[in-house]
Amino acid sequence: MSDENPSILSHVSIGTNDFARAVAFYDKVLSTLGCRRVLEFPSAVAYGKQFPEFWVQTPANGQPATLGNGVHFGFIAASKQAVHAFHEAALAAGGTDDGAPGPRPLYGAPYYGCFVRDLEGHKIEASFWDTSVEGGHGGA
Numbered sequence: 001m002s003d004e005n006p007s008i009l010s011h012v013s014i015g016t017n018d019f020a021r022a023v024a025f026y027d028k029v030l031s032t033l034g035c036r037r038v039l040e041f042p043s044a045v046a047y048g049k050q051f052p053e054f055w056v057q058t059p060a061n062g063q064p065a066t067l068g069n070g071v072h073f074g075f076i077a078a079s080k081q082a083v084h085a086f087h088e089a090a091l092a093a094g095g096t097d098d099g100a101p102g103p104r105p106l107y108g109a110p111y112y113g114c115f116v117r118d119l120e121g122h123k124i125e126a127s128f129w130d131t132s133v134e135g136g137h138g139g140a
Contacts, residue, residue: 011054012073013055014055015057017058018119026118028092029086032082032088035048036048044058054073072122072124074124076126076129077127083101083112084114087116087126091116093119095124099113099125111128112129113127
């Protein structure tokens with residue numbers, strides 16, 4: 001087994017116009033996936049399991065944060081149960097359902113996930129890729 005990080009991204013960041021509220025939301029939602037605060041600054045918090053991968057912050061230029069049309073952030077869930085926990089925590093914390101937990105055959109037989117809009121409308125996803133299902137190797 002390789003020690004190489006399998007991820008292709010270092011990190012992503014989302015902007016917020018209500019920092020305290022956004023951090024409270026992500027504290028609840030990302031904990032369902034085993035994530036925690038890895039770094040904290042007065043206007044930015046980074047979440048991850050081992051290193052900062054997902055940042056929530058106020059925009060550095062002082063302008064209002066805006067949404068990107070077509071942008072969403074997908075998180076890896078370790079199980080179907082974790083997908084459900086993510087969805088439930090997001091809704092309980094004030095998020096909006098944008099696709100209930102379940103399979104999406106269009107994405108491939110191994111896919112099981114959900115979509116939610118956070119408090120400011122950012123689209124977030126949790127998905128479990130069941131490698132025991134035929135085609136579950138992650139290839140397209």
